[in-house]
Amino acid sequence: MSQSVLVVGGGPAGLSAAKSLASIGQNVTLVEKEEILGGAPILSGYAKLVPSGEWASEAIGRMVRSAENSKSIKVHTSTKVTELTGEPGNFSTKLSNGTEVSVSSVILATGFTHFDSVNKPEWGFGSHPDVVTTTQVEQMISSGKGVHCPSDGRKPDRVAILLCVGSRDRQIGREWCSKICCTVSANLAMEIREELPKCSVYIYYMDIRTFGLYEGQYYWRSQEEFKVKYIKARIAEVTFDGKRVLLKGEDTLVKRPISIPFDLVVHAIGMDPNIENQDISRVFGVELEPHGFIQRAPAYDSIAGTSRAGVYVAGAAVGPETIDDSIAQGQAAAMAALGMATNAA
Ligand SMILES: Cc1cc2nc3c(=O)[nH]c(=O)nc-3n(C[C@H](O)[C@H](O)[C@H](O)COP(=O)(O)OP(=O)(O)OC[C@H]3O[C@@H](n4cnc5c(N)ncnc54)[C@H](O)[C@@H]3O)c2cc1C
Ligand code: SF4
Numbered sequence: 001m002s003q004s005v006l007v008v009g010g011g012p013a014g015l016s017a018a019k020s021l022a023s024i025g026q027n028v029t030l031v032e033k034e035e036i037l038g039g040a041p042i043l044s045g046y047a048k049l050v051p052s053g054e055w056a057s058e059a060i061g062r063m064v065r066s067a068e069n070s071k072s073i074k075v076h077t078s079t080k081v082t083e084l085t086g087e088p089g090n091f092s093t094k095l096s097n098g099t100e101v102s103v104s105s106v107i108l109a110t111g112f113t114h115f116d117s118v119n120k121p122e123w124g125f126g127s128h129p130d131v132v133t134t135t136q137v138e139q140m141i142s143s144g145k146g147v148h149c150p151s152d153g154r155k156p157d158r159v160a161i162l163l164c165v166g167s168r169d170r171q172i173g174r175e176w177c178s179k180i181c182c183t184v185s186a187n188l189a190m191e192i193r194e195e196l197p198k199c200s201v202y203i204y205y206m207d208i209r210t211f212g213l214y215e216g217q218y219y220w221r222s223q224e225e226f227k228v229k230y231i232k233a234r235i236a237e238v239t240f241d242g243k244r245v246l247l248k249g250e251d252t253l254v255k256r257p258i259s260i261p262f263d264l265v266v267h268a269i270g271m272d273p274n275i276e277n278q279d280i281s282r283v284f285g286v287e288l289e290p291h292g293f294i295q296r297a298p299a300y301d302s303i304a305g306t307s308r309a310g311v312y313v314a315g316a317a318v319g320p321e322t323i324d325d326s327i328a329q330g331q332a333a334a335m336a337a338l339g340m341a342t343n344a345a
Contacts, residue, residue, distance in 0.1 A: 004029045004074070005337045006093055006103040008081055008284075011039015012323045013315025014109030015063040016330030017337070022072035026338060029093075029101050030067060031076045037064040039111055040316075041323065047141035049323060050180065050187050051217065057142065060323075084284050088310025089340055105310045105340035107333045108294060109326075110280055112271040112316040115166025115174070123162065124238030124265060130245050131238055131265045134161075134181065137188055147192050147199075149263050156199055156263035159192055160247055161185045162235055163205045167270030167320075176291060178270030179320040182209045185268045186218035189228040201226075202262075204233045204247070233258065238265055271320040284311055293319045304333035312336050 007018045010032035018028045034043060038060050041049065046056035067073050076095055083094040084106065091103045117125035117133055124131040129150040140147050149156055163185060167178040182205070189201045203222075208230065210219040222228040235249040244261040251258050273292035274280065281288050287295040287307040296318045297305030304312040314333040315326035 003027070003104045004101055005334075006031065006081070006091070006101065006106045007109060008106065008280075009039070009109035009111055009315075009317070010034075010037035010064075010067070010075070010077070011109060011111045011315065011326070012041065012060060012063065013111070013317070013321075013326040013330040013333075014039070014107070015060075015067050016327040017107045017109055017314055017334045018067050018073050018330075019063065019070070020331045020334035021338060022067075022070045024338070025072060028070075028073045029076065029103060030073050031079050031081055031095060033078070033080050035078050037067060037075065037077065040114070044114065044135045045139040045142045046135070047138045048187070048191065050183050051214065051324075055142065081283055084311075091310065105312065105337040106284065107304075107330075107337050108280065108284060108286070108306070108311065108313045108317055109315050109330060109333070110274050110276070110294075110317045112273065112293075112320070113275040115178075115269040115272050117165060117267045117269060119172055120165055120169075120267070122237045123165065123235065123267065124240075124245065125267055128238075128240045128245055130263060131267070133165075133267045133269045134184060134188060135269065137192075137266055141191060141195075146195055147264070154263070155196055158244075158262045159189075159199060159201045159264045159266065160260070160262045161189060161201065161203045161266045161268055162238075162247075163203065163208075163268045165267035165269050166272065168206065174270065174272070174291075176270075176320060177209060179209070179211070180322050181268040181270060183211075183214045183218050185266075186210060186214075186222040186228070188266070190218075190222050190226045193226040193228060200229070202229045202231055204231050204235060204249075206232070206234075231258075271316060274317060284308065286311055286313070289319075291319075293317065302336070304329065304336040310340055 004027040041056035041060045080096045289295040312333040314329035
């Protein structure tokens, strides 16, 4: 098993694929475009993860250290793949750092891009500093500063979390559900209540999708134990009344207009296709699905496959995924790639 498997992307999916391969002695070339490994949970400074409750820096940090310390994994950070030629079992690849590597197969674990809330301007992001995103609140918590209003640093008395920002929104070309943001928001709401017991936290939603076992653990627990309030609403705009941020829209259960002041409004942002997917599609010769994520092979017996033989895919590169699922898909892609590596040996 001397020939390497190329893993592109050092987030949860790529780290899991690399670790699985290394654990049975398979050589891996791991290429990450950023300076550090860890993917979105590390790069965006997530706080405590759903559902483990572990700090992202610890849980994903462990995966990073395991890859960095492995003798079978050669890590290239601040690097991209510029060319992939050859056949399954015998590819040749060029990296932007000047390295050329011959690899048996490729695993794309290139992940997603966070939705940029400026693409939803009527909801106030960019117009007032106290309209923030879930990632910003995660960073406030993980940095130890705690939840605060960026405008003047004060602790908020009233927080609104708006769900489905950049998801399930055909007007801005994003019809998919980002899968994890309801649960992440319920978790964040509980963390805010824990830090600031006097702060009222409201979640404004279209539907709640705390799927599977998360319903009890997050949706009901946040209401019953932490007194988080859920309001079914259609939000029209977020403005500023000179003192506080104003949420305007309609409470769709009682069918009444609402105009409510808050200290802090949080956008629960969704998961967009990796902004570089056109380039990735060109370099690796793989097709994208209509929304712009990497197209996964349709058959159950080749779940990690792409449109190009010998090139596999895992994690949020194929669409919104949780960390658990990204890790599992990384392992599945490793198995598929291993088959190719073993045949080539
Ligand atoms: C606000 C928010 C909070 C979340 N919290 C949770 C949570 O608590 N629990 C949970 O299960 N899920 C959570 N998620 C989802 C979680 O972020 C994803 O499941 C996870 O990051 C997917 O891992 P990945 O490795 O597939 O992709 P990513 O984490 O996106 O990693 C991809 C990696 O590939 C690199 N890369 C990209 N393009 C290239 C390229 N061309 N060349 C080389 N490298 C490249 C990137 O720099 C990155 O390091 C959250 C999502 C959001 C939006
Ligand atoms: S998980 Fe919830 S917040 Fe996220 S897109 Fe789906 S319904 Fe909206």
